[in-house]
Amino acid sequence: xxxxxxxxxxxxxxxxxxxxxxxxxxxxxxxxxxxxxxxxxxxxxxxxxxxxxxxxxxxxxxxxxxxxxxxxxxxxxxxxxxxxxxxxxxxxxxxxxxxxxxxxxxxxxxxxxxxxxxxxxxxxxxxxxxxxxxxxxxxxxxxxxxxxxxxxxxxxxxxxxxxxxxxxxxxxxxxxxxxxxxxxxxxxxxxxxxxxxxxxxxxxxxxxxxxxxxxxxxxxxxxxxxxxxxxxxxxxxxxxxxxxxxxxxxxxxxxxxxxxxxxxxxxxxxxxxxxxxxxxxxxxxxxxxxxxxxxxxxxxxxxxxxxxxxxxxxxxxxxxxxxxxxxxxxxxxxxxxxxxxxxxxxxxxxxxxxxxxxxxxxxxxxxxxxxxxxxxxxxxxxxxxxxxx
Amino acid sequence: xxxxxxxxxxxxxxxxxxxxxxxxxxxxxxxxxxxxxxxxxxxxxxxxxxxxxxxxxxxxxxxxxxxxxxxxxxxxxxxxxxxxxxxxxxxxxxxxxxxxxxxxxxxxxxxxxxxxxxxxxxxxxxxxxxxxxxxxxxxxxxxxxxxxxxxxxxxxxxxxxxxxxxxxxxxxxxxxxxxxxxxxxxxxxxxxxxxxxxxxxxxxxxxxxxxxxxxxxxxxxxxxxxxxxxxxxxxxxxxxxxxxxxxxxxxxxxxxxxxxxxxxxxxxxxxxxxxxxxxxxxxxxxxxxxxxxxxxxxxxxxxxxxxxxxxxxxxxxxxxxxxxxxxxxxxxxxxxxxxxxxxxxxxxxxxxxxxxxxxxxxxxxxxxxxxxxxxxxxxxxxxxxxxxxxxxxxxxxxxxxxxxxxxxxxxxxxxxxxxxxxxxxxx
Numbered sequence: 001x002x003x004x005x006x007x008x009x010x011x012x013x014x015x016x017x018x019x020x021x022x023x024x025x026x027x028x029x030x031x032x033x034x035x036x037x038x039x040x041x042x043x044x045x046x047x048x049x050x051x052x053x054x055x056x057x058x059x060x061x062x063x064x065x066x067x068x069x070x071x072x073x074x075x076x077x078x079x080x081x082x083x084x085x086x087x088x089x090x091x092x093x094x095x096x097x098x099x100x101x102x103x104x105x106x107x108x109x110x111x112x113x114x115x116x117x118x119x120x121x122x123x124x125x126x127x128x129x130x131x132x133x134x135x136x137x138x139x140x141x142x143x144x145x146x147x148x149x150x151x152x153x154x155x156x157x158x159x160x161x162x163x164x165x166x167x168x169x170x171x172x173x174x175x176x177x178x179x180x181x182x183x184x185x186x187x188x189x190x191x192x193x194x195x196x197x198x199x200x201x202x203x204x205x206x207x208x209x210x211x212x213x214x215x216x217x218x219x220x221x222x223x224x225x226x227x228x229x230x231x232x233x234x235x236x237x238x239x240x241x242x243x244x245x246x247x248x249x250x251x252x253x254x255x256x257x258x259x260x261x262x263x264x265x266x267x268x269x270x271x272x273x274x275x276x277x278x279x280x281x282x283x284x285x286x287x288x289x290x291x292x293x294x295x296x297x298x299x300x301x302x303x304x305x306x307x308x309x310x311x312x313x314x315x316x317x318x319x320x321x322x323x324x325x326x327x328x329x330x331x332x333x334x335x336x337x338x339x340x341x342x343x344x345x346x347x348x349x350x351x352x353x354x355x356x357x358x359x360x361x362x363x364x365x366x367x368x369x370x371x372x373x374x375x376x377x378x379x380x381x382x383x384x385x386x387x388x389x
Numbered sequence: 390x391x392x393x394x395x396x397x398x399x400x401x402x403x404x405x406x407x408x409x410x411x412x413x414x415x416x417x418x419x420x421x422x423x424x425x426x427x428x429x430x431x432x433x434x435x436x437x438x439x440x441x442x443x444x445x446x447x448x449x450x451x452x453x454x455x456x457x458x459x460x461x462x463x464x465x466x467x468x469x470x471x472x473x474x475x476x477x478x479x480x481x482x483x484x485x486x487x488x489x490x491x492x493x494x495x496x497x498x499x500x501x502x503x504x505x506x507x508x509x510x511x512x513x514x515x516x517x518x519x520x521x522x523x524x525x526x527x528x529x530x531x532x533x534x535x536x537x538x539x540x541x542x543x544x545x546x547x548x549x550x551x552x553x554x555x556x557x558x559x560x561x562x563x564x565x566x567x568x569x570x571x572x573x574x575x576x577x578x579x580x581x582x583x584x585x586x587x588x589x590x591x592x593x594x595x596x597x598x599x600x601x602x603x604x605x606x607x608x609x610x611x612x613x614x615x616x617x618x619x620x621x622x623x624x625x626x627x628x629x630x631x632x633x634x635x636x637x638x639x640x641x642x643x644x645x646x647x648x649x650x651x652x653x654x655x656x657x658x659x660x661x662x663x664x665x666x667x668x669x670x671x672x673x674x675x676x677x678x679x680x681x682x683x684x685x686x687x688x689x690x691x692x693x694x695x696x697x698x699x700x701x702x703x704x705x706x707x708x709x710x711x712x713x714x715x716x717x718x719x720x721x722x723x724x725x726x727x728x729x730x731x732x733x734x735x736x737x738x739x740x741x742x743x744x745x746x747x748x749x750x751x752x753x754x755x756x757x758x759x760x761x762x763x764x765x766x767x768x769x770x771x772x773x774x775x776x777x778x779x780x781x782x783x784x785x786x787x788x789x790x791x792x793x794x795x796x797x798x799x800x801x802x803x804x805x806x807x808x809x810x811x812x813x814x815x816x
Binding site for chain 1: 480485522524528539540542544545547558562722723751753757
């Protein structure tokens with residue numbers, strides 16, 4: 001028992017290390033002759049990069065002060081954009097050989113030109129995505145964009161991407177997605193020796209680690225959980241109130257700790273850094289380029305896309321499935337696409353009989369003390385509704 | 390001449406401008422009348438291909454333009470509050486919040502709106518060309534009214550030459566929009582009507598460009614505030630006879646003024662450029678400078694948001710090209726720099742006023758970079774004035790005026806110094 005608990009702890013440490021030291025992983029990759037390219041959005045088909053021998057590293061934004069970037073962008077654009085620019089301008093992302101920015105929202109599109117003009121990375125790429133996905137010309141354009149992307153990556157590395165490499169990359173990513181989903185479902189039962197904050201960190205680690213190695217480790221980790229459960233060692237801790245987190249990029253483990261502190265359990269999510277990233281797989285039969293285009297087009301949408309039905313029905317499904325009693329909506333400041341959807345999403349959630357709380361965030365929930373009070377009050381309402389208290 | 394001047398409204402220099410308020414009134418009356426007769430109304434974003442709607446006899450209504458009217462009448466603040474109560478963040482675009490205040494507001498609270506309010510839409514046509522906000526805002530409207538919506542998508546223009554991939558994409562969507570409108574109206578697009586619409590659109594835009602060009606003359610024959618009041622027919626009626634007639638008169642009058650050497654102000658000392666959507670709630674910001682010998686002679690908002698020529702030999706493709714190119718908001722950073730360079734020279738600009746408008750990321754986010762570019766590469770001073778186009782909250786006209794005056798003083802001194810240096814060089 002003790003041995004297995006210890007082993008679980010060690011595996012967890014190892015997984016979280018990727019999250020804590022992305023640069024170490026990147027440097028190791030480069031030392032072996034590979035290239036490392038940053039990206040900002042889950043619409044970037046990473047499979048293509050991996051097939052070209054490039055390590056994709058997702059830039060998750062940071063919570064430090066923003067100073068240099070203030071001379072480039074006014075404060076009314078989201079923190080992910082401003083903090084990424086800050087990191088670029090202050091040479092904190094110098095370990096990257098390049099950066100891929102996709103045209104999702106206006107701020108991201110504009111960040112691209114500012115980045116190219118002011119930060120020295122050798123491979124910059126604008127993935128010029130369509131914003132609408134409901135008509136035939138949008139779909140045809142998307143396919144052209146994927147093909148152009150492949151051609152540019154090939155031009156950068158100086159070698160063609162072989163079909164077998166692309167197939168292998170797709171299968172590596174699919175395997176990761178299946179395990180990430182399994183992990184997500186495993187933690188529904190609240191009996192794992194794992195905090196919500198660490199659960200988040202492991203999910204974030206997947207963005208910066210080499211996918212095959214990470215997936216191997218994740219598989220071993222999940223294997224230990226299963227063994228642990230089979231040994232009859234169910235967690236003794238009392239069940240907490242399950243809540244769903246809705247939002248985009250969430251990178252602040254402290255927020256998850258606070259939710260737990262007030263008696264909540266982050267059970268499900270529809271985050272861009274959570275389920276929306278790993279949910280959909282790529283078809284492994286047939287033409288791989290077609291399959292990739294199909295996957296990224298039909299995946300759970302980002303609020304920057306039109307129409308939004310796909311995301312809102314996904315979100316409601318996750319809430320129903322997890323049995324979350326309440327939903328915490330993290331409204332990222334200046335994220336126009338999200339902010340436009342919040343009122344209607346809230347109505348749909350409330351129609352399920354589930355309460356919701358909307359918080360203003362800047363990658364991190366702002367006003368910490370007030371935040372604890374609000375979270376406490378919210379979880380309290382949920383408990384009372386349940387008649388637990 | 391003296392009796393002529395009397396007819397011109399205070400603050401205006403052109404007689405033709407007197408017709409603008411009537412055109413605006415007629416337009417909204419026409420829309421309400423059409424609605425009551427069972428005709429279809431489309432709510433349309435700026436830069437959406439409205440000519441096609443006119444060709445299908447679907448009447449385009451512009452919530453953005455209407456929001457600007459409300460802001461100028463100081464009525465937008467209350468509507469923004471309604472939208473906020475509905476859950477829409479204060480950080481969202483104030484045009485959108487003003488409109489959503491109407492969409493979600495109680496009917497009784499809206500009865501006193503100008504021009505009888507906005508007629509409800511039957512169909513929605515939007516586009517990402519000016520911004521993604523249009524698309525997401527229109528989606529909220531679509532959910533509210535449960536009506537068909539079409540969103541025209543486009544990449545940014547990054548070079549003077551049109552990207553073929555982007556052109557192909559927009560062209561395919563224009564054809565698709567025609568199908569969409571055929572399905573909606575139940576009838577085919579008539580080629581003849583389409584050609585005539587394109588011809589009128591091109592003519593209206595051509596006249597507008599001529600007017601903008603005439604303002605490059607020294608002294609500049611008409612200032613910014615008056616021209617902001619004259620842009621409406623271009624925004625809403627391209628493809629009809631209305632802008633053609635209106636801008637023909639305007640152009641002729643401007644030509645006449647230029648021939649006579651008449652300027653918007655008597656002693657023009659400083660020529661200014663304006664960037665961004667005007668702060669409609671305090672338009673005097675644009676005319677107050679005239680007391681100090683300065684005049685706004687060029688605006689990115691007036692020159693590069695609407696208009697654009699169409700090659701009538703190849704109308705579909707050319708229409709697609711005009712829709713997404715030569716649009717400031719849809720232009721990349723380098724392209725904006727080159728457009729600035731060109732117009733600073735052409736209009737003999739002494740200084741640039743950037744309105745840092747928190748409602749409009751597309752207009753605002755590169756301003757700091759453009760400011761540095763102007764100073765470093767073109768030796769043109771500029772200032773940034775913070776505010777919001779339709780939400781007056783947090784904006785101080787007093788502060789803006791003080792800063793503007795200091796800016797004008799600085800420009801005058803700089804010009805004086807240049808003159809002196811030139812004098813020395815001659816000796």
